[in-house]
Amino acid sequence: MLGYVFRRIVTTIPVMAVVALLVFSLLYIAPGDPAAVIAGDQASPEQIAHIRASLGLDRPFLVRFVDWVWRILHGDLGTSIFTNLPVSHMIAQRIEPTLSLMVLTLLLSVVIAIPMGVMAAAKQGTWVDRVIMVLAVLGFSTPVFVIGYVLAYVFALQLNWLPVQGYTPLADGFWPFLQNLILPAFTLGGIYIALIARITRTSMLEVLSQDYVRTARAKGLGFGTVLFVHALKNAAVPITTVIGLGVALLIGGAVVTESVFAIPGLGRLTVDAILRRDYPVIQGVVLLFSFAYVLVNLIVDLLYTVFDPRIRY
Amino acid sequence: MRRRSILKATLASAGAAALPLLSRPFAARGAERKVLRFIPQADLAVLDPIWTTAYVTRNHGFLVFDTLFGIDGSFKPQPQMLEGYSTENDGKLWRLKLREGLKFHDNTPVLARDCVASIRRWGARDAFGQALLAATDELSAPDDRTIVFRLKRPFPLLPDALGKAASNMPAMMPERLANTDPFKPVTEMVGSGPYRFKADERVPGARVVYERFEGYVPRTSGVADWIAGPKIAYFDRIEWNVIPDPSTAMAALQSGEMDWWEQPTFDLLPLLKRNNRIVLEFPDPTGTPAMIRPNHLWPPFDNPAIRRALLGAIDQREFMIAVAGTDPSYWRADVGFFAPASPMASSAGMGVFAGKRDFDKVKREIAEAGYKGERVVLMLATDFPVLQAMGNVAADVLKRVGFNLDVQAMDWGTLVQRRAKKDSPAAGGWNVFCTAFSGLDQFNPAGHVALRGNGAKAWFGWPTAPKIESLREAWFAARDTAEQKKICEEIQKQAFIDVPYIPIGMYFQPTAHQSSITGLLKGLPLFWNVRRTA
Numbered sequence: 001m002l003g004y005v006f007r008r009i010v011t012t013i014p015v016m017a018v019v020a021l022l023v024f025s026l027l028y029i030a031p032g033d034p035a036a037v038i039a040g041d042q043a044s045p046e047q048i049a050h051i052r053a054s055l056g057l058d059r060p061f062l063v064r065f066v067d068w069v070w071r072i073l074h075g076d077l078g079t080s081i082f083t084n085l086p087v088s089h090m091i092a093q094r095i096e097p098t099l100s101l102m103v104l105t106l107l108l109s110v111v112i113a114i115p116m117g118v119m120a121a122a123k124q125g126t127w128v129d130r131v132i133m134v135l136a137v138l139g140f141s142t143p144v145f146v147i148g149y150v151l152a153y154v155f156a157l158q159l160n161w162l163p164v165q166g167y168t169p170l171a172d173g174f175w176p177f178l179q180n181l182i183l184p185a186f187t188l189g190g191i192y193i194a195l196i197a198r199i200t201r202t203s204m205l206e207v208l209s210q211d212y213v214r215t216a217r218a219k220g221l222g223f224g225t226v227l228f229v230h231a232l233k234n235a236a237v238p239i240t241t242v243i244g245l246g247v248a249l250l251i252g253g254a255v256v257t258e259s260v261f262a263i264p265g266l267g268r269l270t271v272d273a274i275l276r277r278d279y280p281v282i283q284g285v286v287l288l289f290s291f292a293y294v295l296v297n298l299i300v301d302l303l304y305t306v307f308d309p310r311i312r313y
Numbered sequence: 314m315r316r317r318s319i320l321k322a323t324l325a326s327a328g329a330a331a332l333p334l335l336s337r338p339f340a341a342r343g344a345e346r347k348v349l350r351f352i353p354q355a356d357l358a359v360l361d362p363i364w365t366t367a368y369v370t371r372n373h374g375f376l377v378f379d380t381l382f383g384i385d386g387s388f389k390p391q392p393q394m395l396e397g398y399s400t401e402n403d404g405k406l407w408r409l410k411l412r413e414g415l416k417f418h419d420n421t422p423v424l425a426r427d428c429v430a431s432i433r434r435w436g437a438r439d440a441f442g443q444a445l446l447a448a449t450d451e452l453s454a455p456d457d458r459t460i461v462f463r464l465k466r467p468f469p470l471l472p473d474a475l476g477k478a479a480s481n482m483p484a485m486m487p488e489r490l491a492n493t494d495p496f497k498p499v500t501e502m503v504g505s506g507p508y509r510f511k512a513d514e515r516v517p518g519a520r521v522v523y524e525r526f527e528g529y530v531p532r533t534s535g536v537a538d539w540i541a542g543p544k545i546a547y548f549d550r551i552e553w554n555v556i557p558d559p560s561t562a563m564a565a566l567q568s569g570e571m572d573w574w575e576q577p578t579f580d581l582l583p584l585l586k587r588n589n590r591i592v593l594e595f596p597d598p599t600g601t602p603a604m605i606r607p608n609h610l611w612p613p614f615d616n617p618a619i620r621r622a623l624l625g626a627i628d629q630r631e632f633m634i635a636v637a638g639t640d641p642s643y644w645r646a647d648v649g650f651f652a653p654a655s656p657m658a659s660s661a662g663m664g665v666f667a668g669k670r671d672f673d674k675v676k677r678e679i680a681e682a683g684y685k686g687e688r689v690v691l692m693l694a695t696d697f698p699v700l701q702a703m704g705n706v707a708a709d710v711l712k713r714v715g716f717n718l719d720v721q722a723m724d725w726g727t728l729v730q731r732r733a734k735k736d737s738p739a740a741g742g743w744n745v746f747c748t749a750f751s752g753l754d755q756f757n758p759a760g761h762v763a764l765r766g767n768g769a770k771a772w773f774g775w776p777t778a779p780k781i782e783s784l785r786e787a788w789f790a791a792r793d794t795a796e797q798k799k800i801c802e803e804i805q806k807q808a809f810i811d812v813p814y815i816p817i818g819m820y821f822q823p824t825a826h827q828s829s830i831t832g833l834l835k836g837l838p839l840f841w842n843v844r845r846t847a
Contacts, residue, residue, distance in 0.1 A: 032729075
C-alpha cells in the first residue's frame with residue numbers, strides 16, 4: 001500500500017510539469033497585456049511600453065518560462081504583477097474561504113444526497129422516488145448563480161436571517177463563520193447533491209437486487225439496517241468515485257459562488273487575475289488546483305480499499 | 314419518557330435558542346458608527362497613483378496622499394498643503410510655502426524637498442505635469458518649507474496642474490519613495506493625507522482598509538469643496554469591500570451591510586430608487602463623456618473626409634439611451650470635445666450634430682470621400698455594460714452608413730492590448746473602438762489625451778493634428794480664462810475638421826448610499842467630511 005501511495009505521488013510530478021507547460025504556453029499566446037491594464041486608460045503607448053519593459057514582459061518565451069520553472073523549483077511562485085505581493089501570500093490569504101466553502105458543501109451534499117438516493121432506491125417507482133428525482137433534475141438544471149440569487153433574496157434580503165455577502169474567518173467565531181457560508185454552501189451544493197443522489201440511487205438499485213440483500217431481509221433484519229449497513233456499504237465505491245470526481249465541479253462552481261456572495265476565495269482570485277492578465281497569479285492558482293485534484297483522486301483510490309476489502313494495491 | 318419525546322424536546326429547545334440568532338438583522342453589522350463600509354467601482358489592484366491612471370487608484374490616492382493645491386467646486390485651485398504662494402518676474406518665478414506641522418504617516422515632517430521629488434515623479438508620467446516640467450528651468454527647495462519653480466516661460470496654470478483632481482493625481486510622498494522610477498510602483502503607501510493605508514489588512518481583490526491619521530492637520534479656513542478646503546475625517550476607519558457582482562452589491566446596500574456603493578449600474582437604479590433608506594446622487598457634474606475612437610493610421614479612417622462625413626450619422630441621444638436608459642437626467646446629448654461643465658466647453662462647430670440624421674446622405678458622402686469598401690474592424694468590449702452598449706450602437710451606425718463592418722467582441726483586457734497595435738486591421742490591428750473618460754480628464758486641453766494630435770506619440774488611434782497641437786501650446790501660455798476659452802473654441806472647431814475622435818454624448822454616473830450617511834462631497838468619492846447622522 002505504501003509503495004502504491006509513493007508511486008502515485010511520484011507520478012504527479014510529470015502531470016504537474018505538463019500542466020505547468022500548458023498553462024504557461026496558453027497564457028503566453030492568449031491576448032492581453034498586463035502593462036496596458038496597469039497603466040490605465042489614459043496612458044500613452046510609450047508609457048505602456050516602458051512599463052512592459054520594467055516588468056520583463058518583453059523577454060522571449062523561453063527565457064520567461066525557464067525563469068518561472070527555476071523559481072518554482074525553489075518554492076517561489078513569483079510575485080503578482082499588479083499587487084507586488086508574493087503569489088504564495090495571496091494564495092494563503094484566499095485558501096481558507098475556498099477550502100471552508102468546499103468542505104462545508106461536501107459535508108452538506110453527502111449528508112443530504114446519500115439518504116435521498118437511498119430512499120429513492122428503496123421506494124423505487126413510488127412518489128418518494130419521483131419527488132427525489134425531480135429535485136435532482138432541478139438541481140442539475142438550475143444554474144449556480146440563479147440558486148445563489150434566489151437564496152440571497154429570500155434568506156438575506158427578505159428574512160434577514162443571513163448575510164448577503166462576505167466571509168468571516170473561523171478564528172472570529174464558529175457561528176459568524178457559518179452564517180456567511182450557509183447560503184454559498186447550499187448554492188454550490190445544488191448540483192453536487194443532485195449528482196450524488198442520482199448515483200446513490202442507481203448504485204443502490206443494483207445492490208438491492210443482490211441475493212445477500214434478500215437473505216438479510218429473510219433473516220428478519222430491519223429495513224434501515226439492510227439499507228444503510230449492508231446495501232449502502234456495497235454501493236459505496238461508485239458513490240465515492242463520483243464524490244471525488246465532483247471536486248472538479250466544486251472548483252468550477254466555487255468561482256461563480258464566490259463572485260455571487262463576494263467571498264474572497266481562490267475562485268475570485270483566479271477570475272480577477274485572468275481579467276487583468278496577472279500571469280504569475282493565474283499560473284500559481286492553476287498549479288494549486290491541479291495538485292489538489294490529483295490529491296483528491298489519490299484519496300478516493302485509497303478509500304476504495306476501505307469500502308471494498310477485495311480491492312488491493 | 315419515550316426516546317421520541319426526548320428528541321422532540323431537544324430539537325424544540327435548540328430551535329428556540331437559534332431563533333434570536335437567525336432573526337438578528339444583518340443591517341446591524343454595517344451600523345458600527347465609526348466605520349464606513351464602501352463598495353468601490355473596482356478592485357484596487359495598483360496602489361501607486363503615479364504608476365497608473367486607473368480612477369480607483371486615484372480615489373485611493375486622495376485618501377492617503379495630500380496635494381499642494383486642490384480644485385474647488387468652481388474648478389479653481391486653492392492652496393491645500395500650502396500656506397500660500399507668490400509669483401515674481403512676470404510669472405516666471407513661483408514660491409510655494411508649505412503649511413506648518415504637516416506630517417507623513419510615518420510621522421516624519423513633510424519637507425519641501427519631499428514635494429520637489431514628488432513633483433518630479435508625477436511630472437514624468439502626467440500630461441499636465443509634463444507640460445509644467447517642460448516649462449520649468451529649475452525646481453528647488455531652498456528651505457524646509459519653500460518650493461521654488463524657476464520657469465523658462467510663464468505658466469499661469471501651475472496651481473491648476475498641482476491641484477488637479479483627475480488622474481494622475483499629484484500625490485506628495487516622502488523623498489525616499491518619490492525617488493522611485495516613475496515606471497515602477499512605490500513599495501510603501503506613506504502619504505500625508507487624512508487616512509492611513511493599512512497594508513496588513515489588505516486582501517487584494519476583496520478588501521482595503523484605511524484608518525484615520527491622527528497626525529493630519531486640516532486647513533483651518535474655508536469649506537470642504539471637491540478637493541479643496543479642510544479635510545476633516547469623521548470616520549475612524551474606512552473599509553473598501555470589493556463586490557464585483559452588481560446584484561450582490563445592491564443587496565448588500567439594501568440589507569444595510571454596506572454604507573455606500575460607488576457605482577451602481579443603470580439597470581438597478583429603479584430598484585434602488587424604490588428604497589427610501591437609500592439615497593441616489595450624481596456627484597460628478599463633469600460626467601463621463603464617451604467617444605468613438607478611429608484609428609488614423611489605416612483606411613478608411615486615415616481619410617479625414619470620411620471621419621467628417623461620419624459625424625453626420627451620429628445621434629448622441631441614441632448612444633446615451635443605450636447606455637443609461639430613457640431618463641434624460643442621466644445623460645447629455647450636446648457634448649463636444651470638452652466636458653460641458655468646463656468653462657472651456659463651447660458650441661463651436663456643434664452644428665454637425667444638429668438636425669435629423671440622414672444615413673443615405675452620409676453613405677453618399679463617405680463614398681465620395683473615397684471609401685473603397687475596406688473591412689472596418691470594430692473592437693467591442695463585452696465585460697463593461699456601458700462600453701458594450703455604446704459599441705453596439707456604433708456598430709449599427711457604421712453598418713447603416715455602408716461600412717463593411719467586422720465586429721470583434723472581446724474583454725477589456727484584450728482590447729487594451731490590441732488597441733496598442735499599430736499593425737493593419739488585417740494583421741491584427743483595428744479600426745475603431747468606443748470608450749469613455751471622466752469629464753475631469755476632458756476638462757481642458759492639459760490632460761485631454763484623446764484630443765492630442767501628436768501622431769505616433771498620441772493616444773491610441775494616433776491622430777496627426779498639428780494645428781490642435783499648436784493651439785494646445787498656446788492654451789498653456791494663455792493669461793486668463795477668457796483667452797483660454799477662446800483658444801479652446803478654436804481647438805474644438807479644428808477638432809471637427811481633423812476629427813481625432815467622435816463625441817457620442819455623456820452620462821452621469823450615480824452613486825448610492827444609506828440615507829444616514831451625509832456630507833458626501835462633489836466630484837469623486839472623497840471620504841473626509843462624510844459622517845453618519847443617525
